[in-house]
Amino acid sequence: MVDLSSQAVDNLQAKVRGQIITPSSANYDELREIWNAMIDRRPALIVRCSGAADVMQAVRFARQHQLLTSVRGAGHNIAGKSLHDGALLIDLGAMNTVWVDPEAKIAVAGPGAMLGDVDHETQAYGLAVPTGINSTTGIAGLTLGGGFGWTSRSLGLTADNLIAAEVVTAEGEQIRCDENSHPDLFWAIRGGGGNFGVVTSFKFKLHTVGPEVMSGPIVFPFDQASSVLHKYREFCASCPEELTVWAVMRDAPPLPFLPPEVHGTKVLILPALYNGPLNAGKKALAALKKLGQPIGDGFGAYPYTGFQQAFDPLLTPGARNYWKSHNFTELSDELIGKLIDYASKLPSAQSEIFIAQMGGATNRISPDATAYPHRDVEFIMNVHTRWDTADQDNACVSWAREFYAATEPFATGGVYVNFISEGDDSVRSAYGNNYDRLSRVKSKYDPDNFFRLNQNVRPD
Numbered sequence: 001m002v003d004l005s006s007q008a009v010d011n012l013q014a015k016v017r018g019q020i021i022t023p024s025s026a027n028y029d030e031l032r033e034i035w036n037a038m039i040d041r042r043p044a045l046i047v048r049c050s051g052a053a054d055v056m057q058a059v060r061f062a063r064q065h066q067l068l069t070s071v072r073g074a075g076h077n078i079a080g081k082s083l084h085d086g087a088l089l090i091d092l093g094a095m096n097t098v099w100v101d102p103e104a105k106i107a108v109a110g111p112g113a114m115l116g117d118v119d120h121e122t123q124a125y126g127l128a129v130p131t132g133i134n135s136t137t138g139i140a141g142l143t144l145g146g147g148f149g150w151t152s153r154s155l156g157l158t159a160d161n162l163i164a165a166e167v168v169t170a171e172g173e174q175i176r177c178d179e180n181s182h183p184d185l186f187w188a189i190r191g192g193g194g195n196f197g198v199v200t201s202f203k204f205k206l207h208t209v210g211p212e213v214m215s216g217p218i219v220f221p222f223d224q225a226s227s228v229l230h231k232y233r234e235f236c237a238s239c240p241e242e243l244t245v246w247a248v249m250r251d252a253p254p255l256p257f258l259p260p261e262v263h264g265t266k267v268l269i270l271p272a273l274y275n276g277p278l279n280a281g282k283k284a285l286a287a288l289k290k291l292g293q294p295i296g297d298g299f300g301a302y303p304y305t306g307f308q309q310a311f312d313p314l315l316t317p318g319a320r321n322y323w324k325s326h327n328f329t330e331l332s333d334e335l336i337g338k339l340i341d342y343a344s345k346l347p348s349a350q351s352e353i354f355i356a357q358m359g360g361a362t363n364r365i366s367p368d369a370t371a372y373p374h375r376d377v378e379f380i381m382n383v384h385t386r387w388d389t390a391d392q393d394n395a396c397v398s399w400a401r402e403f404y405a406a407t408e409p410f411a412t413g414g415v416y417v418n419f420i421s422e423g424d425d426s427v428r429s430a431y432g433n434n435y436d437r438l439s440r441v442k443s444k445y446d447p448d449n450f451f452r453l454n455q456n457v458r459p460d
Contacts, residue, residue: 004044004065012047012061016054018094021046031091032083034072035136038320038393039080043070043089050094052166052174052200059198060172062088063450070453071198073111074138078323078421081194084453090198092140100125105206106163111140111199119305128209128304130155135309136317143202145418146191146372148380150273150307151209153360154241159190159372160365161205167197170450174200188441191372192431193417194454195438196445210304214281215273218288218297219258222266225249225340228292232270233331235291236378241360242276243284249343250352253314257296266344267295273307319350320390322397324383324404325419326411327374331355335410339381342406347399350386355379373432374414381407382419417455427455436460 004022013020021031022045031046044067047058062069071090072082083089095110098117102125109118116135122128130151132142139158147158155161164178167185175197177186188196220228232247239245248269252262270288274281278301285299328335343353359378367373383403385396417430428435435457442449443459452458 008061008065009045012057015057015061016047016049018048018050018054021048032089033317034075034077034080034083035317036078036080036321037318038322039083041080041083041085043083044086046089046091048091048094052168055090055092055168055198055200056172056174058088058090059168059170059450063170063172068453069450071194071451073140074114074136076134076137077141078321078419079455081454087453092198092200095200098122100127100206102127107204107206109139109202109204111138111202113139115139115142116305116309119308122206123209123211123303123305126208126211127206129158129161129204129206131158131308133308133311134315135312136315139202140199141194141418144189144191144193144199146374146416147418148356148358148362148416150215150244151207151275152362153244153357154275155207155209156361156365157191157370157372158204159370160362161207162190162202163205164203165189165199166201167199169197170446170448178203184441185445187369188371188438190370191417191434192438192441192457195442195451195457197451209275212278212301213273213275213304213307214278214285214299215271215302215307216285216298216300217255217269217271218285218299219252219255219262219295220268220270220292221295222249222268222344224292225268225343226336228268228270229331229336229339230333231291233336235287236357236359240276240284242280243272243274245270245272245288245357247355247357248352249339249354250346251349255296255298257298259295262295264349266346271310272299314350314352319386319388320393320396322385322400323419323421324400325415326381326404326407327377327414327416328379328381328411329376331379332410335407338403338407338410342399342403345399347385347396348387348392350388351396351399352384352386353403354382354384356382367432368434368437371431371434371438373434374412374416377412377414380416380419420455427457430455431457
């Protein structure tokens with residue numbers, strides 16, 4: 001643990017409006033917790049920033065005292081990159097304001113805002129930015145890694161809808177970047193992660209969405225999984241971009257439309273959302289019932305904000321989580337066989353395999369237009385193991401790694417950076433041909449690799 005004098009800490013407190021937390025603070029253990037309970041690290045100092053000026057002071061303090069520095073938005077990163085032993089943690093959680101201009105269809109979000117915060121403000125005007133599927137995910141980490149969810153096929157990635165950003169650099173100075181100002185930095189932060197500075201403000205383009213959308217899950221018994229997944233593959237090849245259908249294999253949660261005897265049994269769930277007129281969505285979702293003999297479905301016209309929160313109960317903080325991920329351009333017969341084989345032996349009741357349907361608007365952008373390069377991907381697989389106690393660590397992690405290896409021959413070799421649990425080599429896989437360009441941008445804005453406690457792109 002770095003030994004900082006009380007005088008040094010007091011001097012920093014005098015320069016910031018936010019709260020300074022040390023290991024002796026009563027709420028230190030509470031404030032160092034993050035979403036993934038596998039991560040247990042002890043920062044030397046937590047600076048709870050109230051605004052960009054606090055971020056600037058925190059960066060300058062860290063440089064002065066030669067402190068490793070990490071950054072936390074909502075603390076949802078699976079690898080726990082926001083926490084590091086002995087480092088200064090720049091905590092952006094209090095910077096969670098979201099401002100909306102409904103006439104210009106623009107939103108400005110602070111880096112501590114969660115997806116639920118963004119949806120709450122934008123949906124007041126029937127508007128939305130495409131984001132992820134868990135309302136407690138942070139908008140900052142999601143955007144910086146790319147960001148996809150239920151409306152990405154029709155509206156693009158979260159990063160594709162970023163118009164501008166304000167960034168505190170490794171020198172503790174704030175700059176604005178967009179297509180005309182620091183365009184190289186603007187290119188890099190749209191998928192390149194937190195390698196280039198601390199983003200203190202995100203400006204997004206908004207779209208008309210909802211406020212009600214046809215959405216919901218349909219559930220099939222696991223013994224139909226092979227047949228339904230083969231039909232799902234064909235269905236996805238021709239479904240409209242307004243419709244997004246994922247495939248999830250797990251133990252059935254206690255969904256209200258399922259018979260009690262089904263709860264806890266292995267099932268295939270196809271959650272879906274139609275981003276368009278309700279009548280067209282009703283017709284599109286009805287077609288999913290023809291893929292097999294479902295146990296039940298929860299299809300209906302629901303508030304968009306409600307469906308954005310529908311899976312929150314399965315992703316609450318405090319559990320132990322480990323992920324492995326692949327990108328696929330297709331679901332081959334052999335791959336489907338592997339999916340079903342491993343889904344039949346999930347290592348814990350909370351574990352799941354999900355296949356996210358991509359394509360559409362996300363793939364109409366050139367791979368080098370933003371730092372996010374995966375513009376040929378039709379499906380993203382997340383091997384999501386989740387459990388409660390440390391004695392299950394080996395079984396769950398081993399299963400995930402084995403499954404990842406078994407499905408690797410069918411994958412593109414690329415990976416979504418926000419799904420990386422471990423391994424420096426995976427960072428190159430996340431950026432492919434864009435890595436060298438990212439490295440050059442890194443050399444310009446952070447030549448000393450000050451921001452390195454992340455999925456790190458090294459300066460060239």
